Amino acid sequence: MTIVNYDPRLVKSKNPYPKGPNDWKRFFSFNTDAKVIGIQYIVTALFFLLIGGLLAMLIRGELITPPSDLFDPTVYNGLYTMHGTIMLFLFLFPILSGLTNLLVPPMIGAPDMAFPKLNALAFWLVPVFSIILLLSFFVPGGPASSGWWSYPPISIQNPLGKMINGEMLWIIAISLSGISSIIGAVNFVTTIIRMRAPGMGFFKMPIFIWTVLAAQLLQLLGLPALTGGAIMLFFDLTFGTSFFRIEGGGDPVLFQHFFWFYSHPAVYVMVLPVFGIFSELFPVYSRKPLFGYKFVAVASFGITILSLVVWVHHMFYTGTPMWMRNLFMFTTMLIAVPTGVKVFAWIATLWGGNIRLTTPMLFCLGGLFNFIFGGITGVMLATVPVDIHVGNTYFVVAHFHYIIFNTIAFGIFAAIYHWFPKFTGKMFYEGLGKVHFALTFIGATLNWLPLHWAGLLGMPRRVASYDPEFAIWNVLASIGAFILGVASIPFILNMVSSWVRGKSAPPNPWKAIGLEWLLPSPPPHENFEEDIPTVLNEPYCYGLDKPFVEDEQFYIEKSLKKH
Amino acid sequence: MLTENQNPSLNHKPGHIKHDGHNMTGFIIFLCSESIIFFAFFVGYSVLKISAPVWYPEGINGIDLKMPLINTVILVSSSFVIYFAEKYLHKKNLWGFRIIWFITMLMGSYFVYGQYVEWSELSFSLQSGAFGGMFYLLTGFHGLHVITGILLMGLMLLRSFLPDNYKGGEMGVESVSLFWHFVDVIWILLFGLIYLWQ
Numbered sequence: 001m002t003i004v005n006y007d008p009r010l011v012k013s014k015n016p017y018p019k020g021p022n023d024w025k026r027f028f029s030f031n032t033d034a035k036v037i038g039i040q041y042i043v044t045a046l047f048f049l050l051i052g053g054l055l056a057m058l059i060r061g062e063l064i065t066p067p068s069d070l071f072d073p074t075v076y077n078g079l080y081t082m083h084g085t086i087m088l089f090l091f092l093f094p095i096l097s098g099l100t101n102l103l104v105p106p107m108i109g110a111p112d113m114a115f116p117k118l119n120a121l122a123f124w125l126v127p128v129f130s131i132i133l134l135l136s137f138f139v140p141g142g143p144a145s146s147g148w149w150s151y152p153p154i155s156i157q158n159p160l161g162k163m164i165n166g167e168m169l170w171i172i173a174i175s176l177s178g179i180s181s182i183i184g185a186v187n188f189v190t191t192i193i194r195m196r197a198p199g200m201g202f203f204k205m206p207i208f209i210w211t212v213l214a215a216q217l218l219q220l221l222g223l224p225a226l227t228g229g230a231i232m233l234f235f236d237l238t239f240g241t242s243f244f245r246i247e248g249g250g251d252p253v254l255f256q257h258f259f260w261f262y263s264h265p266a267v268y269v270m271v272l273p274v275f276g277i278f279s280e281l282f283p284v285y286s287r288k289p290l291f292g293y294k295f296v297a298v299a300s301f302g303i304t305i306l307s308l309v310v311w312v313h314h315m316f317y318t319g320t321p322m323w324m325r326n327l328f329m330f331t332t333m334l335i336a337v338p339t340g341v342k343v344f345a346w347i348a349t350l351w352g353g354n355i356r357l358t359t360p361m362l363f364c365l366g367g368l369f370n371f372i373f374g375g376i377t378g379v380m381l382a383t384v385p386v387d388i389h390v391g392n393t394y395f396v397v398a399h400f401h402y403i404i405f406n407t408i409a410f411g412i413f414a415a416i417y418h419w420f421p422k423f424t425g426k427m428f429y430e431g432l433g434k435v436h437f438a439l440t441f442i443g444a445t446l447n448w449l450p451l452h453w454a455g456l457l458g459m460p461r462r463v464a465s466y467d468p469e470f471a472i473w474n475v476l477a478s479i480g481a482f483i484l485g486v487a488s489i490p491f492i493l494n495m496v497s498s499w500v501r502g503k504s505a506p507p508n509p510w511k512a513i514g515l516e517w518l519l520p521s522p523p524p525h526e527n528f529e530e531d532i533p534t535v536l537n538e539p540y541c542y543g544l545d546k547p548f549v550e551d552e553q554f555y556i557e558k559s560l561k562k563h
Numbered sequence: 564m565l566t567e568n569q570n571p572s573l574n575h576k577p578g579h580i581k582h583d584g585h586n587m588t589g590f591i592i593f594l595c596s597e598s599i600i601f602f603a604f605f606v607g608y609s610v611l612k613i614s615a616p617v618w619y620p621e622g623i624n625g626i627d628l629k630m631p632l633i634n635t636v637i638l639v640s641s642s643f644v645i646y647f648a649e650k651y652l653h654k655k656n657l658w659g660f661r662i663i664w665f666i667t668m669l670m671g672s673y674f675v676y677g678q679y680v681e682w683s684e685l686s687f688s689l690q691s692g693a694f695g696g697m698f699y700l701l702t703g704f705h706g707l708h709v710i711t712g713i714l715l716m717g718l719m720l721l722r723s724f725l726p727d728n729y730k731g732g733e734m735g736v737e738s739v740s741l742f743w744h745f746v747d748v749i750w751i752l753l754f755g756l757i758y759l760w761q
Contacts, residue, residue: 224599242692242693254611
C-alpha cells in the first residue's frame with residue numbers, strides 16, 4: 001500500500017491547512033472557500049430563522065384569541081408579510097445555498113466552486129439585503145404589508161406618498177436576493193457540469209447533486225421573470241407608470257403571472273434539494289441501496305420541467321378562464337407522478353432495511369411522513385372546485401407550512417445533523433438532537449394540523465381577528481408554535497456546545513458511501529487536492545459487492561491519517 | 564498543502580480536474596438566464612397590448628420608423644464587424660483588432676445616441692399609460708445593455724495595451740463579443756415587437 005509522507009509540523013499544529021478550522025476570523029471575512037461560505041450562509045440563515053420564528057410567535061400570540069387585541073390590524077399585516085419574506089428569502093434560500101456550497105464540491109470531488117469570488121459575492125449580498133429588509137421596520141408607514149406575494153393594487157398604493165417606503169425597500173431587497181441567487185445558480189450549474197471527478201458520469205452522481213442541478217436550473221429559468229415583475233412593480237410604485245394599474249391601461253393580474261411563474265417553481269427550488277437529502281440519508285440509515293436510483297434521478301428533472309407550467313393554480317380564483325383552470329389543474333396533478341416515484345422509491349429503500357434511528361434519520365422520517373400528508377392536501381388544492389372553496393383560507397396556510405416547514409425545514413435539520421461531523425470535525429449530542437426532533441415534530445404537528453380544520457370551516461388567512469367558532473383550532477396552533485419556539489433551544493445548545501467542546505468526529509461516522517466521506521473531518525481546504533478519486537459506481541451500493549471508487553482503501557487510510 | 568510521496572503505488576492513479584476554463588460556460592448560462600428577463604418583458608408587452616382596448620396614448624397613432632430603422636442597421640452590422648475584430652485577434656494582428664474593435668464601439672455609441680435622439684423627439688412619457696411605460700422600459704433596459712457592452716469593450720481595448728495581457732487570455736474578448744451578439748438578437752426581437760407590430 002502507498003505510504004504517504006506528511007509534513008509533521010502540520011499534523012502537530014492541529015491546523016492541517018492554511019487558515020484552518022482554528023481561525024474563526026475567516027467566517028467574518030470575504031473568504032472564497034466554499035466550505036467557509038457554506039457555514040456563513042447556514043449560520044446567517046439560522047439567525048434569520050430565529051427572527052422569522054419570533055414574528056411567527058407574535059402572529060400566533062395575536063391569533064390565540066379571536067379579537068385583535070395584541071396588535072393593530074395594520075401592524076399585523078406587516079408582521080405576516082415580513083414573516084413570510086424573512087422565512088423564504090432570508091432563511092430557506094440562504095440555508096439551502098449554504099448546504100449546497102458545503103456539499104457540492106466534496107460530493108463531486110471538486111476542489112472548490114467554479115467561481116469562488118462570485119460565490120463570496122453571492123453570500124455577502126445576503127447581509128446587505130437582509131439589513132435593507134429589516135430597516136423597513138423603521139421607515140414611516142412601517143414595513144411592506146401586502147403579503148409576501150405583494151399583489152398590486154395593494155402593493156402600489158403608497159398612502160403616505162413617501163419616496164422611501166416599506167414596499168420599496170421590500171422590492172429592492174427581493175431584487176438583490178434574486179441577483180444573489182442567480183450568481184449562486186450560475187456557479188452551482190457550472191461546477192456540477194464541469195468539475196465532476198473522473199468517472200462520475202451523470203448517472204453516477206449522488207441524487208443530491210441531481211436535485212441541486214434541477215433546482216438551480218429552475219432558478220435560472222424562473223427567477224428573471226420575478227425580477228422583471230419586480231422592476232415593473234418598482235416603476236409603478238415609484239415613477240407612476242401603469243404596468244399594473246387598471247386606470248392607466250395596465251393589468252394587475254399580469255403581476256400575478258410574473259410572480260407565480262417564479263414563485264411556484266421556487267417551492268421546488270427549495271424542496272428538490274430536500275428530496276436529495278432524503279435520497280442520501282435513507283440508504284445510509286437503512287443500509288440498503290437506493291431503490292430505483294435512475295428513476296429517482298430523472299424524476300428530479302420531471303419535476304423541474306412540469307413545475308414551469310403549473311403556476312396558474314395559484315390564480316384559479318382571480319378571473320382565470322375555464323380552459324386555463326383545467327389545463328393547469330391537469331399539469332399540477334401530473335407533478336404527483338414524478339414526486340410519487342420518489343416517495344415510493346424512499347419507502348422501498350426503507351422496506352426491510354436495517355434502520356438506525358439516529359437524529360438525522362428521525363428528521364428524515366418525520367419529513368417524509370409530513371410530506372406525504374402535505375402532498376395529499378396539495379393534490380386536493382390542485383382540484384379547481386376545492387381550491388375555489390378553500391382558496392385564501394387557513395387550509396392553504398396549513399398545506400404550504402406542511403411542505404415548507406414540516407418537509408423542507410425537517411430535511412434541512414436532517415442534513416445539518418448528518419453532515420455536522422463532516423464539516424465541523426465534531427460529533428453532536430445524540431440525546432439533545434432527539435429532544436430537538438421530538439419537540440419539533442410535536443410542535444409542528446400541533447401547529448399546522450388543526451389549521452386544516454379551521455380552513456375547511458372557512459377561516460380566512462391574513463386576518464388579525466376571527467369568528468370565535470375557530471378559536472379551538474387557533475389555540476392548538478398557537479401552543480404548537482410556542483413549542484416550536486422552545487425546540488430551538490436544544491438545537492442551538494447542541495450545535496454551539498458540540499462545535500466548541502464536542503467529541504472529535506471520525507472521517508465516516510455513519511459508515512456512509514460517498515466522496516465526501518472519503519475525506520478527513522473537516523475536509524482540507526481543496527478537498528482531494530491533486531488526488532481526485534475515479535468513481536466506479538453510484539454512491540448507494542450498500543451491501544453490494546460493487547466498489548465505489550478506484551482504490552478506495554488508499555483514500556480511507558489517507559483520511560484516517562490526518563487525525 | 565500535504566507533501567506526498569513522489570512515487571505513488573502503481574495501482575493508484577490520481578485523477579485531476581482543471582481549475583479554470585469555466586468562465587465561458589458560466590457566462591453562457593448567465594446569458595440564458597438574462598434572456599428570460601427580456602422574455603418576461605416581451606410577454607408582458609404582448610399581453611398588455613392584446614388585451615388593451617386602446618393601446619397608444621391619446622394623439623399618437625404609432626411610432627416613427629426612420630430613426631430606429633437606421634439604428635437597427637447599425638447595430639446588426641456591428642455584430643458582423645465585431646466578428647472580424649475577433650478574427651484579427653486570433654490571427655495575432657493586435658492593431659487590426661484594436662481598430663475594428665474601436666469601430667464596433669463607435670457603432671454602439673451611435674446606437675445609443677440615436678436612441679437618445681428618438682426619446683427626446685417623442686411626445687409621450689414613461690407615465691403615458693401601459694404603452695408609455697412599456698416602451699421606455701424595454702428600450703431603456705436594452706439601452707442599458709448596449710451601454711454595458713460598450714463599457715466592457717472599452718475595458719478590453721484598454722487591456723489590450725497592457726503588457727503580456729493576451730497571453731492566452733482571449734476569454735474576455737470572446738465573452739464581450741458573445742454579449743454583443745446577445746444584445747443584437749434582443750434588439751431584433753424588440754424592434755419587431757415594438758416598431759413593426761403596430
